[in-house]
Amino acid sequence: MPKALRPKRTLTTVAEAFSGLEVDEGTSTTVPPADDVPFEFLEQQTMGPTWYEALRSEFNKPYFVKLKAFIADERKSYTIFPSPENIYSWSRLTPLDNVKVVILGQDPYHDVGQAHGLSFSVLPPTKVPGSLKNIYKELKTEYPSFVPPKTGDLTPLAAAGVLWLNASLTVRAHKAASHSKKGWEEFTKQALRCVARRERGVVFMAWGLPAQKTIDTIGVDETRHLILRSAHPSPLSAHRGFLGNGHFRRANDWLAEKHGEEGRIDWEMLSASRTTKSDLKRYLTK
Template sequence: MASDDSGLPDTLGAWRDLPFFDADWPRIRATLAAEKRAVLPPDHQRFAALEAAQPGAVRAVILGQDPYPTPGHAHGLAFSAEAEVRPLPRSLGNIYREMREDIGAAPETADLRFLARQGVLLLNTALSVPAGQAGGHAKLGWDRLTRQVLERLSDRPRAFLLWGGHAQGFAPAITGSDHLILASAHPSPLSARRGFFGSRPFSKVNNWLTARGEAPIIWAHPEAT
């Protein structure tokens, strides 16, 4: 994938003018280059979530925490993994369980890139992680990018799914009115039973979209997108 001298992909598009990329990215890039451990996802997938869902196309945002720390899983979109990953990451398995209860079906594989094509931004609040060490890059400064993305997306009504206390901590960056903000427990095995199961986020988002005259999101069937 082509990139400029900053190490940013040419396909970053309208996100490129966020202040983060000039003020913070050079320092984070240098830190990642000096990291002795393997860093996930691969460099060319670092900004995949933003590349796949440009600001004007975003209709819903799902905030994750950091990429999967298991090599071969993370590919740049929150909660998503490569199609061949088996068994499913446990949080994703719980998401699919809730999806089946909510709308009666769930995808067959771990790959959620088809959601990005429908305007769902699957954004982790940290875009890198050392292999095997969840949260290992949580304090690099990636949170500044998350806040700027949410501020940019506050320009018109959108749906925001904030699962868990970490994601909910970014709620103040969502400004303006008429958004749909759904806050619940995180789908991880430690917390899913504390309010994620039964929260029905997928039907709620679609009901909100259709009430606004927009097409619903096809959550479960990639082949229909």
């Protein structure tokens, strides 16, 4: 299938993509875009091409139309995270054909300087959140040479094939779960189905009951893919089964068995003990 034409993007026009939408009170299924702003503008400008082609049939469905109208209305009064150009950063960093592991979060971080479109990830100089500290702690247990970094940017792992996807892709500042059950979950389930339909086996890491229910809902064929379930890495629940789950090594053992050594994920690429950035650059410049 040919790639969609993707006009030149600017952050100003991207930021205007949601704010330009207006709700038509006379219908629940049609939200006409502002003049000269195509309804799919944000998706065309910021979504990775493989995901855009796979998901473009969702953009004009009633639930997605309502969702974008809701977010446009929210933007009139509140700050929304992540910034518009980062809502779909997961799709640019991890093309559909490159997905090896899926790690499903629930809601973007809702404080300033945190969310940038990848579940569990934050950009420097933001302090590493508690859930990510526990992810690092588990990595250290499974890979003793791993030294937890002082930053929480998971971009290199995303570029290496780890899809860090949240069930809901936006949130109102300082109000957790404020955009849940507005339509994002239906959209991200469809993204997960796109992964599950691939012939090449992938690993789904379902941490916490919400993630497990989502994975169960999309109907993953466990003869083709591997699902790893455990408690969530949150400080409130990590000691109830996340810490010690062995998921990172189990994922790599399975990937190596299915796809050879090249199928593995280099989970230690973020280690503070790495003295060179060459490994990270190799992934980010593919």
